[in-house]
Amino acid sequence: MPLQDYMQLISTDDHLIEHPKLWADRLPRKFLEAGPRIVEMKMGPNDRLAEVWNYEGRIYPYIGLNAVAGKKPEEFGAEPTRYEDMLPGCYDPAARIIDMDIDGVHAGVSFPSFPRFAGTVFLEGEDPELALLCVKAWNDYVLDEWCATAPDRLIPMIILPLWSVEESVKEIHRTAAKGSRVISFVENPVPLGLPSFHTDHWDPVFRAATETGQPLSVHFGTSGKAPITAPEAPMAVMIALFGCNSMYATADLLFSPVFHNHPDLKVMLSEGGIGWVPYMLERMDQTWNKHRFYQNINQTVKPSDLFAKHLFGCFIDDEHGLVNRNLVGIDNITWESDYPHSDSNWPNSRKVVHDLMIDVPDDEVHKIVELNSRKLMNFPRTEPTV
Amino acid sequence: MPLQDYMQLISTDDHLIEHPKLWADRLPRKFLEAGPRIVEMKMGPNDRLAEVWNYEGRIYPYIGLNAVAGKKPEEFGAEPTRYEDMLPGCYDPAARIIDMDIDGVHAGVSFPSFPRFAGTVFLEGEDPELALLCVKAWNDYVLDEWCATAPDRLIPMIILPLWSVEESVKEIHRTAAKGSRVISFVENPVPLGLPSFHTDHWDPVFRAATETGQPLSVHFGTSGKAPITAPEAPMAVMIALFGCNSMYATADLLFSPVFHNHPDLKVMLSEGGIGWVPYMLERMDQTWNKHRFYQNINQTVKPSDLFAKHLFGCFIDDEHGLVNRNLVGIDNITWESDYPHSDSNWPNSRKVVHDLMIDVPDDEVHKIVELNSRKLMNFPRTEPTV
DSSP, rough: OOOOOTOEEEEEEEEEEOTTTTTTTTEEEEEEEOEEEEEEEETTTTTTTEEEETTEEEEHHHHHGOOTTOGGGGGOOOSOGGGGGSSSSGOOOOHHHHHHHHHEEHHHEOSSSOTTOOOGGGGGGGOOHHHHHHHHHHHHHIIIIIIITTTTTEEEEOOOOTTTTHHHHHHHHHHHTTTOEEOOOOOOOOOGGGGOOHHHHHHHHHHHHHHHHHOOOTTTTTSSSOOOOTTTTOHHHHHHHHHHHHHHHHHHHHSSSHHHHHHTEEEEEOOOOSHHHHHHHHHHHHHHHHHTTTTTOOSSSSSSHHHHHHHEEESSSHHHHHTTTTHOGGEEEOOOOOTTTTTTTTTTHHHHHHHHTTTTTTHHHIIIIHHHHHTTTOOOOOOOOO | OOTTTTEEEEEEEEEEOOOOOTTTTSSSSTTTTTSSSEEEEETTTTEEEEEEEETEEEEEEOOGGGGOOOOOOOGGGOSOOOGGGSOGGOOOHHHHHHHHHHHHHEEEEEOTTTTOTOGGGGOOOOOOHHHHHHHHHHHHHIIIGGGGGGGGTTOOOEEETOOOOHHHHHHHHHHTTTTTTTTEEEOGGGGGTTTOOOTTTHHHHHHHHHTTTTTTOOOOOTSSSOOOTTTTTTHHHHHHHHHHHHHHHHHHTTSSSSSOOOOOOOOEETTTOOOOHHHHHHHHHHHHHHHHHTTTSSSOOOOHHHHHEEEEESSOOOOHHHHHHHHOOOOGEOOOOTTTTTTTOOTTTHHHHHTTTTOHHHHHIIIIIIIIIHHTTTTTOOOOOO
């Protein structure tokens, strides 16, 4: 049996759809109009009445692909949607637990949806006071309401007010005291107009992350730069290429001073897949072997050794990656469900993982589906293993 | 013996440095001032007198990494250089043959250097008449001078006047009659301001390529878009990530109508490596399985089947790719030397290939190092195999 009953699936990458009242319940009265609230609006090719977020007058629709759990691929579409079109597990934590039970998933981390995976929507805020309160409200919702529903099943992730290192550090410590376990960060700050990993700008944030024992999750797409090849290219091109964003983040981080200055920092490459990792490690080591002498990069530690210590691949159903798991690193792989997105295998995750792992030894399966994630996010099991 | 003596190494990706007289020898007198000519200019951190190209008053330096064959990695650098700093094999075809003999390489295709790998410098030309003559001069130099030095060793590649489909088609037929074997094209036309693979704009070019039995070589970087993550990122990041450009080209082409409309068209992913191919095929097929129904993409042929028929990986020393050669496709792999660039293993190519292929059966080695390239470029052996 490749996936034993005692192994609990821990997903390092799920998504929650924000409840319509998330900000209304938490913002001071003066911000209720400008803060994020759901409005109805005709959108899409069929001119359907969609529910969209209004934040300071700017409109942010969800797209249908954000909440397709339970739909057949034939029913997928990219048009804006309504809450009533979604499974309640998208936005209701008690319903989420039921959907996780159906899927055989024990625990999971959920990224934001409307604020984008690393909360970068709040970088667009005109009022910085409101933007900071919006970030705190999302974090408080996750800590006090979403995860509080089932503290051993829902793992708290926080977002940061990325425009301020000082406020980001404060928010990390404030939320760590309330139990946060992982920090959603960006795969590359530069396209967002923020300083790169090759500056010392983020050092206080990385220090706060390691001081509070939390990894960073850098979900693909969080740079705001999608792998789009042409205006007319079908979306399939972008979907197929999103793993390249995680390759970019990997090379960018491993050739930067970040891990040399923060020897305890861990970074998860959320939804990046793992099948490309052996190729990239080989390519980065070749580059380092031939090109380090005339460049301002670390001269003593090769990128693949740095990867083994600091980076973690996250996969859904990556066959080639699993066959080559020893080259990726058995300790560097975590599993994810991606509920309720289109890449998810819900409600068949356990079956899919079982089939994928058919040739993998028990102890390796256990690390990959559960133990690596628990250790990384400091989220120990509350009940005995067997 | 994994690399038998009777197997001739055919390189699908080398580079020539243009002789200073290439255009002076071929352009009409009225264009001698505006056409490309070598001038001396102080450049680089040491204010050294470099030889650079002047084309219509614009300056195009070579960078040192373009011609490092024979240097140790410790001597690599990116500063501009002079002809006297290069091995003569960079710009002299008779000397190139000697360098190929030293390296144990039988035949090779050379891309342009100053005009960039697909001649896109001439897209920048102010005078279209001059630009067209410059493209023709490069092609005539390659056909009449460079390759004529050793027709069974130097395989003619041409570039196109990409701004004009009509002139490109004419140039393909003109040069095919003179013996050209492969066409350098761009990995993605969009960043160059040209129509994408998802339009019918290039159909006459693709038709001319198949009518004359020539593959397209799309070298990484020919879109003009380099994988740069940050202004301060060391060049190692870009070097490590260049294979992503070939992944982009792969997904872009396979989800486009190109191969459905041109069932005999072949495309080589020059310098793209092959280690990522199994991952990308899996990812593209997953994307196609889940996302084709609502998109304007071919509904019957899955991307991996299309890859097998149309795309060819080109590798220098890609260990992971070779171990997984059956997933890439034994018939879809070609070898390259990359002389005189920094990725080349000159003068040890034969030794490196030998070691890389140590566990590969003879017939597969022969296909990968010689037969696939000969077939693809219609460049048959002139002497018996054994």
